[in-house]
Amino acid sequence: MATRHRLLLDGEERTVVVDEAGDQVTVTVGEGEPLSIDVTTSGIPGTFSLVIDGQPAQAYVTRRGQGFEVTVDGRRFLVGPATGGGRQRGGIGGKDRLGEVTAPLAGVVVDVRVAVGDRFSAGQTLLVIEAMKMQNEIQAPHDGTVKAIHCERGGRVEQGALVLEYDADGTETAS
Amino acid sequence: MFKRVLIANRGEIALRVQRTCRELGIETVAVYSEPDRNALHVRLADHAVCIGPGPSTESYLVIDKIIEAARATGADAIHPGYGFLSENPRFVDACEASGITFIGPPASAMRALGDKVSARKLMETAGVPVVPGANDISADDFETARREAERIGFPLLVKAAAGGGGRGIRVVERIEDLEGAMRASGAEAASSFGDATIFLERFVTEARHIEVQMMADQHGNVRAYGERECSVQRRHQKLVEEAPSVAVSPELRKRLCDAAVAAAKSCGYQNAGTVEFLLDKSGEFYFLEVNARLQVEHPVTELVYSVDLVKQQLEVASGEALPPLEGPLEPKGWAIECRINGENPYLNFMPSLGLVERVEVPLGPGTRFDSMLFDGLDVPVFYDSMLGKLIVWAEDRELAIKRMRRALHDLLIAGVDTNVPFHLALLDNEDFQAGRIHTNWLENSFTMPALPEDDPRGMTALIAAALASGMVASAAPASAGAPASSRWLRAGRANAMQQRVAAGGGRGWRRGTGSS
Incomplete structure (x- = not known):
């Protein structure tokens, strides 16, 4: 029985087909070759021990919203479903979707420097989040206009939380 | 040797000190702020005392609370760890006044070393090499300063004697710039610290x-x-x-x-x-x-x-x-x-x-x-x-x-x-x-290299996430009747159903607290 998963990794949509026949598991990523997979795990959250075409790998998988956070050899990935609910950043170095600003870290919002309807330009500081005694300025990824603000001064935000929505100037998509 | 030691710290250093105490058969007293209630150093101690809310100015930095915790638990010594109160001579005085041994230097030594110019003079007397320089120059005594600067060599630093936090420091590359730097540094020192005394120091580069x-x-x-x-x-x-x-x-x-x-x-x-x-x-x-x-x-x-x-x-x-x-x-x-x-x-x-x-x-x-x-x-x-x-x-x-x-x-x-x-x-x-x-x-x-393109770890993450999606889907009530199709799925399913992570990000629960 084959199952098709549409997943979002680092802002990029990927299709992964998992085919299970008895105890045989085959996985195909995008247009790639089918890979023979041997997998064991105690559950989620938990460690997935994989042998991919004879090559061992391990991943620590936990739920994060509608998707998963997967840690592989020191790198964290957020893998979300490609449609709806995927309001997470793409893990380390990940980017927000166009029109959305998410909190890159958990902390306390100490300043909101724009209001709904304000125009801003790329690089302008929109808000400031304090964590571990350090103030972190959250800058606009694009030129645009503030559509909605989902946090308030003095409030706590979690990493990946949607804090601001905007209408981006122009119609180009996020690079 | 001590019978019971209070460790006035948190995190890894509290554990580090505790481990040696336990090896030596010394009882330990942990102090903790409210958000540290679940910390390892609390669990592994023989006694534990809550000393207030999260901000360290209301807990780990409050001398009276630490001393009171030591008294209440009968600790005969305090180990300060690093940071927090470890280099505060008033804390050492307070320990002494309460008959508790402070595991660290005497307050007098801390005070002598705490001030930059007094420490410099102390070391000069002891024959310890200090950065070549000249102490106690009046900010308008350009003649002395020029003579000393020639002796020290360039580049040099003009610093405020009472300085701190980088204020009152000027780098001087050439003798022509010395007067201007002295005026600026002296003025900054006078307004910041109420003392225009400056000193000169060789700027040691690439040290x-x-x-x-x-x-x-x-x-x-x-x-x-x-x-x-x-x-x-x-x-x-x-x-x-x-x-x-x-x-x-x-x-x-x-x-x-x-x-x-x-x-x-x-x-x-x-x-x-x-x-x-x-x-x-x-x-x-x-x-x-x-x-x-x-x-x-x-x-x-x-x-x-x-x-x-x-x-x-x-x-x-x-x-x-x-x-x-x-x-x-x-x-x-x-x-x-x-x-x-x-x-x-x-x-x-x-x-x-x-x-x-x-x-x-x-x-x-x-x-x-x-x-x-x-x-x-x-x-x-x-x-x-x-x-x-x-x-x-x-x-x-x-x-x-x-x-x-x-x-x-x-x-x-x-x-x-x-x-x-x-x-x-x-x-x-x-x-x-x-x-x-x-x-x-x-x-x-040093430049931090960028993340690799086409990171093979991303492929592993995708495969694991797809397999995890399958597990979660088959464990969901809607498809509860569907047969689990493979060994690993069956084994993992029970666990997948027991989502141990709460939606808010926290894990577990806590009862029995008097404070809130």
């Missing part, structure tokens, strides 16, 4: 940060445990430390150790301390300051000198003499420490904190991990971002670098970002491997 670990007992014995190299720094924060240093020969080591012993004797120092030096390109070294406490990076010294520094701190504080030496003190092998911080090296080292889902600690030969992490720890936002210290020992530096690389790959911290990728990149850097480093090297010459 290494070399420090010497010393230990002094109450009987006049001072011992120096060689040097640590701490030149890898960002914004004056040390990130990697090693012992010994590639830049220190046995002959230089002896001179550094002699200087550290003289520094300790100059002010009646007792207990553990670190004498910091600048080592310039020509091999000359200069006194910087004394850190009157146990240092974060003490484990590298412990590994190359086979010594438990906390044990010696407890012994000398209880009046014992330093143990006799069986031979000359020489470093054996090589030790490196990497500070593992909760920060994202790909996002300008932005702090990353939150729930640590899972920790897998590196093991194997020569590997030590001093940390307060455990599965399910929600790292409090009130304190610094250090999650632990990974320390390795090997026969030589090259092997130690290889071992550290292996250990970093073995370390799993899921749930928060860490600077492990930075450490791996540093270990691969040619300058670092050759030991060609100084205190500005990291900020001036």
Whole structure:
């Protein structure tokens, strides 16, 4: 029985087909070759021990919203479903979707420097989040206009939380 | 020896001190702020006292609360760890007034070393080399200043005697600029500190940060445990430390150790301390300051000198003499420490904190991990971002670098970002491997490599996420009747149904608290 998963990794949509026949598991990523997979795990959250075409790998998988956070050899990935609910950043170095600003870290919002309807330009500081005694300025990824603000001064935000929505100037998509 | 020791700290250092106490049969008292209730140092102590809310100014920094906790639990000594109250002479006075032994230097030594100019004069008298300079110059005495500047050489620094926090400091490259710099520095010092006195100091460029670990007992014995190299720094924060240093020969080591012993004797120092030096390109070294406490990076010294520094701190504080030496003190092998911080090296080292889902600690030969992490720890936002210290020992530096690389790959911290990728990149850097480093090297010459395109780890993550999606889907009530089609799915399904992580990010529950 084959199952098709549409997943979002680092802002990029990927299709992964998992085919299970008895105890045989085959996985195909995008247009790639089918890979023979041997997998064991105690559950989620938990460690997935994989042998991919004879090559061992391990991943620590936990739920994060509608998707998963997967840690592989020191790198964290957020893998979300490609449609709806995927309001997470793409893990380390990940980017927000166009029109959305998410909190890159958990902390306390100490300043909101724009209001709904304000125009801003790329690089302008929109808000400031304090964590571990350090103030972190959250800058606009694009030129645009503030559509909605989902946090308030003095409030706590979690990493990946949607804090601001905007209408981006122009119609180009996020690079 | 003490019967019961209160540890006035938290995090990995509270655990570090506790471990030695437990080995020596000394009972421990933990203090904790409310968000630290679940911390390991609370669980593993013999007694625990809550000392208030999260901000350290309302808990770990409140002298009266710590003293009261010591009294209430009958502690006969206090170990301050590092940071917080460890270098506060008023805390030492308060311990003394309550008849509690402070495990650290006397308040008088702390005060003598705390002021920059007084420490400088103390070291000059003791024959410890200080950065060439001239003390106590009036900001309008240009004639004296010019004469002294010619003697010191350029570039030099004009500094405010009462200065601090970088205020009142000017770099002077040429003698023509001296007067202007003195006026500016004097004016800034007068307005900031109400004292226009300045002093001149040679600007030592491309210097290494070399420090010497010393230990002094109450009987006049001072011992120096060689040097640590701490030149890898960002914004004056040390990130990697090693012992010994590639830049220190046995002959230089002896001179550094002699200087550290003289520094300790100059002010009646007792207990553990670190004498910091600048080592310039020509091999000359200069006194910087004394850190009157146990240092974060003490484990590298412990590994190359086979010594438990906390044990010696407890012994000398209880009046014992330093143990006799069986031979000359020489470093054996090589030790490196990497500070593992909760920060994202790909996002300008932005702090990353939150729930640590899972920790897998590196093991194997020569590997030590001093940390307060455990599965399910929600790292409090009130304190610094250090999650632990990974320390390795090997026969030589090259092997130690290889071992550290292996250990970093073995370390799993899921749930928060860490600077492990930075450490791996540093270990691969040619300058670092050759030991060609100084205190500005990291900020001036090191660039964090970008994330690799087409990272093979992304493929593994995608495959794991797709398999996880399948597990969750088959465990969901809607498809509860569908047969589990493979072994791993059946095995994992029960666990998948027991979502152990609450939606809010926290894990577990707590009852029985009086406070809220």
